[in-house]
Amino acid sequence: MTAVAAMPVREFDQPQGGPGPLRLLAGPRRGAPERWEEHCDRLGGPVAELMAHLGPKRMIEVVRRAGLTGRGGGGFPVADKLVAVMSHGPKRVVVANGSETEPAASKDNLLLTIRPHMVLDGLEVVAATVGAEAVALVVPGEPAGRTIARALSERKARGNGYPEVTVVLSSRDFVAGEETAVIRWLDGGPARPRSQPPRPVEKGWKGRPTLVQNVETLAHLGLIARFGADWFRTAGTAAEAGTILVTLSGAFERPGVYEVPLGQPLDIVFSVAAPNPAADSLLMGGYFGSWVRMADLGGVPLSRAGLAPFGATPGAGVMHLLPHGTCGLREAHRIAEWLSGQSAQQCGPCVRGLPSLAGALSVLADPTADQTGVRTMLRRWCAQIEGRGACRHPDGLVNLIRSTIDSFSSELELHAAGRCSGGSISRIPLPSRQSSPR
């Protein structure tokens, strides 16, 4: 512990006009991925030395005091997950999840592409902590895969070859990023979720107790191992510590990935990306998320606690600002059709229910259609479907539909009267359907 405490807390670069001190995205944003030497110059030597000082028990205590939570969307405390996987027997394995199958997200890809060693530091720390016998890193595509492969060979060449990491390209299906889907994919099966229990911490990849962590979470963890829990808590709130990567898309002049401290007021978060002042509806938390009004967000902290009164969560930090003059009902319907098509086709309530939800929403989105009873039907179906899939995919669409009905009530009235406020073409990114090779 003394070795860690003695390490100086560095002054991180201030972004140009940015919202605060950067951690994951400090240093040059563009260009080549950071090399091993640059990484060590900036942050210090190999994390393996720190681990040797700390040992697993104290490492978990540091993570607990830091208050780090998963950045993949679930927000589960990392220390609890570490303890859980260690309580389920020896021969444990670790999976770094960089699948990032949400089309509007690009933060994991950015991190793997420009800061590979920060992710690998964290991976090394958790692998050493749980004593992993096998380690896999799932990447969303190229060039992230090549970047990671080169970073791994750089580490190996410097005699820092632990752990041996298997790098795997993810399937691009939407559900492929879910923990159990990643595990099935690694085991040579289809990238589709399975029923739980057993939970991955009990029985996952290779049938072993498996720790699955998002790659952004790992990058934070690598820094915590270097600079300690107290340093980590210098950003964020008491209940939600640290920074978070957000992906801003839609009606922003400067869309992209930004790093912001948890708890920062949302108007300040957005100001960096220059939102179109006329745009008002923002989809918070990705395609499973909730609509919020920009006008309501002044001073509202970006955190679970701050967004709870709006029925929203930051999720994996994906936010899409609907351009002014775009019909929210039509946009939500496009997303619903897409999510319905992305079902793994395994569970009845999802296979049959999601097309029904999307179909009913198409009626509400069409001002020339008869809308009688459709909202009541949608609410009934949402209540029936929620919680009845093996994974949370159906719950995600249920959440989006409920939020759409609640948030666009004036647009619903317009449609019922045969009119629509929208005219402009949507920019919500929806890739054409790709099926996985298996």
Add this chain to the structure above:
Amino acid sequence: MSDQFLHVDPILCVGHGLCAEMLPEMIALDDWGFPIISPDPIPRHLSKQSGRARAACPALALRLDRTPDRRAQALHAKNAPHR
């Protein structure tokens, strides 16, 4: 009350619907014919019937377990008026 709870594996279940016929006190069907299971403990007088319903499932998707489905319990409380 017995100390047992009903669970359905949603991936195995293909919606035959036999369970809802044999155990309507605990199992309803949704609008597509798939079972909605009560998250409450199985009452003693339905123990035998529950065992038969489980055995009758052609997909082997129905299960009896000592642990409740916490997610289903929470949702049931929230959504009850709609069902």
